[in-house]
Amino acid sequence: MTEHLKEVMNAYGEYCIRVAYLYVKDWAAAEEIVQDVFLAYYKQHHQYAGRSSLKTYLVKITVHKSHDYLQSWKRKVELFMPSKAGTPSVEAIKIQQEQQTELLAALLQLPIKYREVLLLHYYDDYKIREIADILQVSESTVKTRLVRGRDKLKTLLVDFEWEVLLNDEMEG
Structure with a gap:
């Protein structure tokens, strides 16, 4: 199981940290949450x-642990996330x-209830039915x-x- 856990952590660790970060807006807290996620997976992988x-499955655990963190600390932290610059022009990069x-x-x-569905749908490209499963709510x-x-x-x-948001189809 130890080797399997290392593989899972290497494959999904960074992604889970980004998901947790989008909830808690604090890198250290996000890393701590993801440690808890993998510890929970290690202890209960049979589930x-x-x-x-x-x-x-891991994102679902991350979301739940992030919610737990937010409920327990109830604090707001300003977030600064460096953007990805893929355009060659300096001007275009600055605008982006x-x-x-x-x-x-x-x-x-x-x-949070609106932020999480928007992030999961647009940022992570989850379908509506997948988001419903992750958040344990109806489609x-x-x-x-x-x-x-x-x-x-x-x-x-x-x-x-607004082109992307306005022309988005509600696909399930």
Whole structure:
């Protein structure tokens, strides 16, 4: 099991840290949460039934542990996440960074129930049914939260490119 755990941690550790970070907005706390995630997986790996991918299973644990952390500490921490720059032009990179910073700041102002579905759907490319499974809510709840979350996000952002959010199909 030790070798298997190392492989799982190498494969999904960084991803789980990013997911936890998007919830708690603190790298140290996110790393601690993910340590708890892998400890829980190590102790209870026999409970993984294989109904979903191992990645989805670990993300589900990460989400729950992140919620636990937020409920126990009830603190707000400002987040600064470096953006990914893939455009060759310095000007284009600067514009992209400013837009990502603005979008992220607006996302972090949303209540967690809207933020998490928007992040899981748009950032992590999960389908509605997968998000419902991860969060243990109905698909209609996920759809409602996506619509309301996008509406709330629109009110927080001015002069932002909405093509992706406006043309998104509610696929399950």
